[in-house]
Amino acid sequence: MSRPTVYIETYGCQMNVSDSELMYGSLAAHGYEAVDGPEGADVILVNTCAIRDHAEQRVIGRLGELRRHMKKGTVMGVAGCMAQRLGPTLLEKARHVSLVVGPDAYRALPQLLEGARQGERVTATSFDLEEHYEDFAPRRFDRVKAWIPVQRGCDYRCTYCIVPYTRGAERSRRLDDVVREVEQVVRDGMSEVVLLGQTVNSYSDGTHDFAALLRAVGSVDGIRRIRFTSPHPNDFSDAVIAAMAEVPQVCEHVHLPMQSGSDRVLKRMLRRYTREGYRDCVARLRAAIPTLNLTTDIIVGFPGETDEDFEETVSLVQELGYEDAYTFKFSPRDGTPATRMDPATFVPDDVASARLERLIAVVRAGARERNLRLLGTRHEVLVEKAARRGEMLQARTRDFKTVMLPPDGLAIGDYRIVELTGTTGSTFTGVVVPDAAPRRLALPMAATAAAPAC
Template sequence: MHKSAPTVYIETYGCQMNVSDSELMYGRLEAEGYVSVDSPIGADVVLVNTCAIRDNAEQRVLGRLGELRRDLKAGAVLGVTGCMAQRLGPRLLETDTRVQLVVGPDGYRSLPSLIDGARHGERFSATDFDLEEHYEDFTARRFDGVKAWIPVQRGCDYRCTYCIVPTTRGPERSRKLADVVRETAEVAQRGITEVVLLGQTVNSYHDGSHDFADLLRAVGRVDGIRRVRYTSPHPNDFSDRVIAAMAETPTVCEHVHLPMQSGSTSMLKRMLRRYSREEYLDCVARLRAAMPGLGLTTDIIVGFPGETDEEFADTLSLCREVRFDDAFTFKFSPREGTPATRMPAEWTIPEAVVDARYTELLNTIRSISREKNLGRLGERMEVMVEKEARKGGELMQARSRDFKTVLVPGGPELIGRYLTVELTGTTGATFTGTPVQERAPLPMAS
């Protein structure tokens, strides 16, 4: 009797690096005969690929594991992978008896053998770092048909005082430029026209011979690629070479996500960000001088230990000075093992103060974004259609080169297409756009 292939379901939390890692895990398991499925119900193997950047991300996963335990079929293998697995390691096995596998970001090569062992009742924790591991021989199973996440660097050496990433991802190491170019060419041959280069501090990339400027130029030259993006850079690593490569490579998009975290030099020092308010502003000025019309987004933390009213005011004033297009805003979340948890208890900011500051920051960011977006109505731009809009109603979600979300009329047949649209409306955060026919030039008079 024919035995059906085992099925696997992976649920992903967190950043784009986790999405990319899930693609690698699916690829690895499919190469071993597994079939991916869209639901945990009835799956032979269920893996939860986790984030550890904030406590609420971990709490969500713990709650989800409880739900999954109820849904799992008898004999199914339940595993936790990713950053939370790396951080907690064997503790996860001790606190949740139904979890059989705990695998960190450098352990995915051994997944098939670990799953085989789990099927025979064994329980494993695989959380050793492997500084040579870049999964070069893995073929990722791409979730997205129009853009590809391509890791170029793993780990981080910066050690900001609030950040768990060096603990969960290990020290920084970069892939060889030729390997990144090869992977880019492979996705282009499949018809994918946009790539996003991933790294914890991606612009510090260096493979021993080539820096991030070399990488941008090389990836940007690959036949079939129309857009190159990257995330997330560090303000300290925008050398003149990198900025010139961005400005001079036509496929590199006019958008930078430039994490700020705070607008106060004294706060940035406590965060160990290694730049001052003035140095951040200088980085912004150099980027905008090289690329007029650059879209600029950022990350900001509110309520870091010891944050004074004056330091918070500095953050608001820097937002008004830079005029970001958008920002991801976060309330400080202490992470076990980071230096921020060892700061004096009296530095802890009362929850009510954090909430009030967070609301004020959010209102400031939204007001600036809305004002900027209203000023762009009537503008024409190229967008690439990515997916169906959540609102539905025959609307598709598209993205401009400078990272604006534009809703355009149409159906799924437009996915992957490039359109010229006129911006006709804005909610403050997103635009609506109408496709326009590019007029052919008039014939010259004889």
């Protein structure tokens, strides 16, 4: 008798990617076979994001498209943050959906699917603040790096953010459990880990903080690169910054959400830091790690944002010199405090769109200017995957720059020293430097040309 097949389609953040790996692993242990497409699968699961309304509307549309791939007896399910937020409403919106399961209910997924295959329509969205899926063996998508959740949920409750309502309160895994998973990752042949949390640098298992976690993961033999996402500016203690600077495996890249450069807007967002506080955090990081590459998240058009507020955001972007930024128009999410603000303060869509367009142009112009100065410099890269177009391979520097390389003599998972030969403004092309072996567990090679000004 053939094994039932399952296809999972994933939207949203890296935490969702990790959760899909957990679901695949659990279902494989219960006799399911993973397939690469939805056509004819016995189970189709859509793991969803609820951060912005656009993401939810996209999923609703995709659920309709996936219906044509269902055969008699196929179970369609929705998982993740959108499932948690909408619950049984999803069963009403999409009659062909039989299962709605939130991020804390994946342990019961095999049993829930069995009920759905018998004709039940089920919603499972209760929070479990003790759940970390420690006994799950994830089926990892990536064979080069591993996504490792170290923390779930969030206690910050920014006024625009749905995460506390879809992921629950903040809780951290035990340090020893994280280290054991990292050791298994090395045994599986991977040398880079990405530590995940909603505010990952606020990690605490009651005994160990994030600095201790970085040092413990760095001590695992075979780990060459450590990344983490996403931190909060308020949680970069001196101890955390010291660990980042002193543990050679920690990469020289921080994705540090700014959201706005205006104190007025930051206060309305309940971000709990000021423009000057954010600037100071960046200064402390760069003082400890001079080669740091900084990326960020920014929201424009938040209720009450004036032209002057927006200009403060633009000026801070220009001052701090981000290599990239994820930029968004404010998207009201039902149940968050921002939706209850005075409607008269909401920014017209055409104004928000114009601000977004300008902000993107500012970020790209600054990144392109700095990237042009890097041509001719040498960097260690890890070859990650085949590029989407052409026959090139995609590699990544320690400070998170993307480099396209000709495939001759290279394999996915290789570390090489490359020279940057060209740039589109955001990504690079490069060539491998013959006979230049990467230095194991060392900081990046010094650039052979002047580094860009911060």
